[in-house]
Amino acid sequence: MLEAVKVALDPTPRQERxxxxxxxxxxxxYNAGLAHVKDMLERQExxxxSYYALRRWWNANKDALAVSMETGKPWWPENSKESYNSGLESLADALKNFSKSRKGQRKGRRMGFPRFKSKDKAVPGFAYTTGSFGLIDCDPYALRLPRIGRVHCxxxxxxxxxGARVLRMSVSRHAGRWQASLTVERADLPVPSPPKGGSVGIDLGVKELATLSDGTIIHNPHVLKSNLGRLKKAQRNLSRKRKGSNRRRKARTRxxxxxxxxxxxxxxxxxxxTT
Structure with missing residues (x-):
């Protein structure tokens, strides 16, 4: 079976860059591939x-697309090839979902045509599917990220x-903190036997999170209410910052x-x- 293991990273300032x-x-x-697809549609081609078609196009044109304005040399070798492949994979999935949704072959809400990702709004992230990534022998508190090195966890x-086999590692940043999600493959677990003992009824509520029929009460901590004061203060501070400034970016992170x-x-x- 496949299982996701998410861990928080502790990168150095250089590794964060x-x-x-x-x-x-x-x-x-992702944006370059989307511009290429839109250009083909405008030319009625x-x-x-597909993912492999986008990869073939990228490998044939990356030297002309990713060129430094200062030196005139391609800058794409500075990063792992897996980062570009993960962007193209996300684009291929978005286009496939749009196509299936338009044909009525996809369940759920209707999917629109993909839009360009903004640096200010998109969630930063990439993934590794090939190469020497993952665990490091004799170093349980670290992960190996190609072209970045050993990153502390x-x-x-x-x-x-x-001991499970790592198939994929997705790295992303949420609320200013980097984390890695490992997709691992392990043997199916044995079917657990039902626990011995009686059963209880559960009544879910608002004032109290849950009340059991045996009299046990699980209190609702009202975490939003308890943090609302600090949240209001942080949002007022954010509203006073000039758009596009570094101070506004820091306030958004808070x-x-x-x-x-x-x-x-x-x-x-x-x-x-639940445990």
Missing amino acids: LLESHAGAARFA KPEW MEDVSRRVN VARLHARVADLRRDLLDKT
């Missing part, structure tokens, strides 16, 4: 927007993976971290309760 560069490379390849990754804390507290309570 490299991570941002790789995320920018993935966004650049049959677009080839906030917990024991080898214990979380527990607001995002407060929202992430609220989400983490809720997730932590639900995980502990």
